[in-house]
Amino acid sequence: MYDLAYVRPGGLAEATALLEADENATALAGGQTLLPVLRARLASPSRLVDVARLAELKGMALDGDRVVIGAAETHAAVSQSPVVAGAIPALGRLAGGIGDPQVRNRGTLGGAIANNDPAACYPSAALALDAVIRTTRREIAAADFFTDLFSTALEPGELVTAVMFPRCAQAAYVKFPNPASRFALIGVFAARTAAGMRIAVTGAGAGVFRWREAELRIDAGGGVADLDDLALPEDAFTSDLHGSADYRMHLARVMTGRAIAAVDA
Amino acid sequence: MTVALRVNGEDVRIDVTDRTLLIHALRDHLRLTGAHMGCDTSQCGACTVLVDGVAVKSCAMLAGQADGCEVVTIEGLARDGALHPMQAAFAEHHGLQCGFCTPGMIMLGIDLVRRRGAADEATVRSELAGNLCRCTGYQNIVKAIAAGARDMAGAA
Numbered sequence: 001m002y003d004l005a006y007v008r009p010g011g012l013a014e015a016t017a018l019l020e021a022d023e024n025a026t027a028l029a030g031g032q033t034l035l036p037v038l039r040a041r042l043a044s045p046s047r048l049v050d051v052a053r054l055a056e057l058k059g060m061a062l063d064g065d066r067v068v069i070g071a072a073e074t075h076a077a078v079s080q081s082p083v084v085a086g087a088i089p090a091l092g093r094l095a096g097g098i099g100d101p102q103v104r105n106r107g108t109l110g111g112a113i114a115n116n117d118p119a120a121c122y123p124s125a126a127l128a129l130d131a132v133i134r135t136t137r138r139e140i141a142a143a144d145f146f147t148d149l150f151s152t153a154l155e156p157g158e159l160v161t162a163v164m165f166p167r168c169a170q171a172a173y174v175k176f177p178n179p180a181s182r183f184a185l186i187g188v189f190a191a192r193t194a195a196g197m198r199i200a201v202t203g204a205g206a207g208v209f210r211w212r213e214a215e216l217r218i219d220a221g222g223g224v225a226d227l228d229d230l231a232l233p234e235d236a237f238t239s240d241l242h243g244s245a246d247y248r249m250h251l252a253r254v255m256t257g258r259a260i261a262a263v264d265a
Numbered sequence: 266m267t268v269a270l271r272v273n274g275e276d277v278r279i280d281v282t283d284r285t286l287l288i289h290a291l292r293d294h295l296r297l298t299g300a301h302m303g304c305d306t307s308q309c310g311a312c313t314v315l316v317d318g319v320a321v322k323s324c325a326m327l328a329g330q331a332d333g334c335e336v337v338t339i340e341g342l343a344r345d346g347a348l349h350p351m352q353a354a355f356a357e358h359h360g361l362q363c364g365f366c367t368p369g370m371i372m373l374g375i376d377l378v379r380r381r382g383a384a385d386e387a388t389v390r391s392e393l394a395g396n397l398c399r400c401t402g403y404q405n406i407v408k409a410i411a412a413g414a415r416d417m418a419g420a421a
Binding site for chain 1: 329376
């Protein structure tokens, strides 16, 4: 790890001021991605601003028809939350399947969303459910938030404070985990929403996306068997040592079928 | 920077650099060498310790992040010369060969019991996702954790 400064501000305003004052500063939450990245010397921030304990970033509560989850809530906390389990059971199960137990004990929702790893689980739920990401400056629709590989609409110094997920009882997340890392080789979040079936795919390689052709087919009365001949957005799939683009496309079909079957089970 | 910790029941203050990892604070500053650095990528879990009661990989946490927290390492488990039930189960079921990953396995096993109680074999196997062993093929580790979990649940 390159040398750096570590600071743990006592409040959100102080954290924001620290991040805005130094463009090379980085927010540190659970650190389950960031610390391995730093140890591998893949990044060299001047300063880590620890936001993991900030009270303003905690809490899980119903707000009308939405569940508001603080950005610093851990995957373990989300997976064990009765509020989440009651409103969006699939989201709690997704959180309970991220990484491994130690990662879930430290890793946070806000960190995962802001990092936007192309194989992360949470972005698929946010996109499929039309979640809204609340930051220190504004509210951003999930569809506008995830912009590219490891990239989001967040501006320098802007911090995710909470994610608001619309309540959804009929949803399921199914992933094919990489056997070593447990990251999704392909993960599919399917949800029956008021606006129709939503299908978001993660792990394809180029970032989370909605498979709109499949959504339309299901909304038109089609079943899982009707997805086999549907086009997938080829640009979204890449090849790496874990699997070829063709293999990932095959997995996307299979996982989508399983997710829809689980929604309707 | 100065970091205040309660480690295995004892209050300590240590001077570390801002980038010092918790694993290095424990091993190099406090000479608690039970938790091991087994990989460089936070995948192996040999460095697992309990921070405020939950299992974390101490190589993926700065010492500063643990400031004010209670840390329990493998050295803090035995009481008055008697092994913790999870340690005893590893001895009884021969849940180790070289022993390098064992401290992390035992700490994760204790965390597992906290969350899942006396878990069945399938649960134990899935919970071991973040702990790698290169010797045993896991058979006896799984047996040991399942037995330790039963003993802990019975004792509670």
